[in-house]
Amino acid sequence: MKKRTKQAGSDIAVETVPPASGDRQFVTALQRGLDILRAFRPADTALGNQELAERSGLPNSTVSRLTYTLSKLGYLVYLEETGKYRMGVPVLGLGYACLSGLKVREVAQPYLDALAEHAGNGILVAMGGRDEFSMIYVACARSPGVVSLQLNVGSRISLARSSMGRAYLAAAPARERETLLRGIEARTDKARWPRLHEEILRAIEEIETRGFCLNSGEWHADVNSVGVPLVPLHGGGPVLALNCGGPAYLLPRERLENDLGPRMAEMVKKIRYSG
Known part of the structure; x- marks a missing residue:
């Protein structure tokens, strides 16, 4: 039950x-x-x-x-x-023991910092892993600025509605993904589920075709983001995901699609780890 x-x-x-x-x-x-x-x-x-x-x-x-x-x-x-x-x-x-065991954080952090600097004022770049039906940030980077999403290591965001969560679902093994989708459906209002399911499937297709998925206000209104999965090279490590997000007026969809998304897809190829 x-x-x-x-x-x-x-x-x-x-x-x-x-x-x-x-x-x-x-x-x-x-x-x-x-x-x-x-x-x-x-x-x-x-x-x-x-x-x-x-x-x-x-x-x-x-x-x-x-x-x-x-x-x-x-x-x-x-x-x-x-x-x-x-x-x-x-x-x-316990938390620090977990983080110290994720050696990929050390590899990824310079790339996150560089992307945050490129993205500009107030943009947050993060890497996270799944905990039940949430994604938990395990590494973050942001450019200095007055405006920024108030999220840090340890913050939770939605698996179903965030670009990071949907990127994770795209890379998860088929059986795990099916189980998670059934769980998401069970905890979603019946009237809302068809649209949410369509958004998740669209994100999975985007990951498969171009390596990143876009999210325009589907996690929080007026917040845009792009997500990419990070899969270990030889198994043995957890599937992770990265996102880059911020206020929609700072991150218009066109920039996510033509600049930050492709950059992140290339970035994870350099970060990929052996588990």
């Missing part, structure tokens, strides 16, 4: 698809504990058990036991004055 919750207007949801019943190797309690940690977002300072229950879809009693255990282990810190929890330092250690 799929478990999902999502706050209105948010790209972020805790959504997990447990394995088929009878998988005796799967530890459900561990999954639920990780769901609690995944419920926290970069903008959150602290969350109470009720908020965590709403975001995770877990019963209040289960959440109380999980937050108590996670606080005893240091992954959560209990704030007595508010009765809420914030993330503990050990979670940061």
Whole structure:
């Protein structure tokens, strides 16, 4: 049975698809504990058990036991004055361990910096990987400027609606892509799904024909972006994706199509890694 919750207007949801019943190797309690940690977002300072229950879809009693255990282990810190929890330092250690294992970040960063400088004032260039139905930024670069998307390493964006997410879907193995598309359909309003599905298929076709996909206001109104997939040369590493985005008046579709898109398609050929 799929478990999902999502706050209105948010790209972020805790959504997990447990394995088929009878998988005796799967530890459900561990999954639920990780769901609690995944419920926290970069903008959150602290969350109470009720908020965590709403975001995770877990019963209040289960959440109380999980937050108590996670606080005893240091992954959560209990704030007595508010009765809420914030993330503990050990979670940061896990995050940095993950980033240090992605050696491709070191290879990619100079290319991201160069593209951001070329793109100009206020444009964000990023690389990310998938977590359930979101993409998480693992590297970023931006030119100095007053205007810029307020996203950084650790930020989440939509898998279904962003150029980065759609680039990922284009490069994902066929079985994984089919599973993700079914999950996206299940969490999308029926009236909205045909158009969203068409946009995703169009992006996949763009990746296949010219190596990049365009997004004109389909993630957020007045924000344009271009995305490209980054696939390891010999397998063994995760499929990643890159995007370049900013306010539509700074990034008109013509520039994405004729300049930044082709540049990014060539850039990933130089970044491609061995996993």
